[in-house]
Amino acid sequence: MRTKDKILQEALHQFNTIGTDQVSIRSIADAVGISAGNLAYHFKNTDAIIHQLYLNLVEALDSEVQQIQESLVDMQYLLEATQRTYRALYEYRFLMIDFVAICRRIPAIKTHFSELMGMRQQQFLLIFKYLQSEGWLRHDLDEQAYAAFAEIIIIFSNAWLADAVIRQQPENAEQQVAHYRQLFIQLFIPYLTQEGLQQFQQLITD
Amino acid sequence: MRTKDKILQEALHQFNTIGTDQVSIRSIADAVGISAGNLAYHFKNTDAIIHQLYLNLVEALDSEVQQIQESLVDMQYLLEATQRTYRALYEYRFLMIDFVAICRRIPAIKTHFSELMGMRQQQFLLIFKYLQSEGWLRHDLDEQAYAAFAEIIIIFSNAWLADAVIRQQPENAEQQVAHYRQLFIQLFIPYLTQEGLQQFQQLITD
């Protein structure tokens, strides 16, 4: 494995474990078994490492996002995409957990993420429209309600990782992801029609 | 104003503005106009200040919590209590925004908050039961669904302040609080019965 990748791997591990503010180029260099000077050759500072890891996450998420844009998704795809997205978020969980501090340190991340969330919100609105046209989402709620719902979904999706640290006992990754994916599903339940509910429950039991 | 209060006031301001990790006893002392040695006399370190501010927030929230425990609340009280609670959270927003980092630094806060959230979850379940008995909340969703809903409410309530920093343009406090209180209300909408919806809309338009 290239030194650069070793650094990224160890940095990701330390960020996830002890938090961004406790990690220094020396702590990473020591763990990898290289000198701090060498690390500085690859990454000028920890901010550069964080930025690279952020780009890695975005790349992982982008593949999902593009598929959604290209074709209108059914509910099954939505659930599967959420599973994959949440796993990726978990892998890079320090980014969501320390996000405000990171945005303060690296404004480029804030700008990019802000735009990304704007796009996702629009995507969810399209998905809602499609699910409504199929008769799976309720028609008795107005557009404003669904706009708010999209916002709520985004807030939840950005927040569950921090919640896991604060409120949950430490469990393994799969359990954590499964728990919050279940809550994500629960967000949709009260918006579903009878027909949508049946479709949903069939998918979940699979 | 006592020096101790001046310190707390300035510390709160700096924490909210630039984040916990950028604040030192010296930055606070300089702003207050006292020596670092004097500040250390009142608070051993920044963690001690954070802990005190956390206790202040908890005290502000406790008055709400106790009222809920003593008497079963109606929907109007729920909305008003949310308004007051969200304002208090906004005042001490750095606590929610940097919560994971703070919990790592001060384990006592994590323990206390974890218990507090457990209590709040139980309270919401009681409130749901009451609202159901009044015919305002839907009966066609099972207990598990409402347990998940309570969890979602808590996650949202802890997350909106970070979301405001990340996604929103900087606005004034009242606008921010109003926006997220609106989203809080939207969380309830799809769970309401026809009757509950009418009650709700009447309250909101007031």
Add this chain to the structure above:
DNA sequence: TAGTAATTAGTACATTTGTTCTAAAATCAC
């Protein structure tokens, strides 16, 4: 193989931070 570029280790320096200590000054109790 010779030479060039990439990689690595090690060192040094300025800055910041928490922490501790001392002594002066202010306040309070009697």
Add this chain to the structure above:
DNA sequence: GTGATTTTAGAACAAATGTACTAATTACTA
């Protein structure tokens, strides 16, 4: 007013961190 207590300023110290620089080593290329 006097003595004790509280409050304050200031200095000093160790530890950690980002940063920059040098020289040695390795890898690559022609």
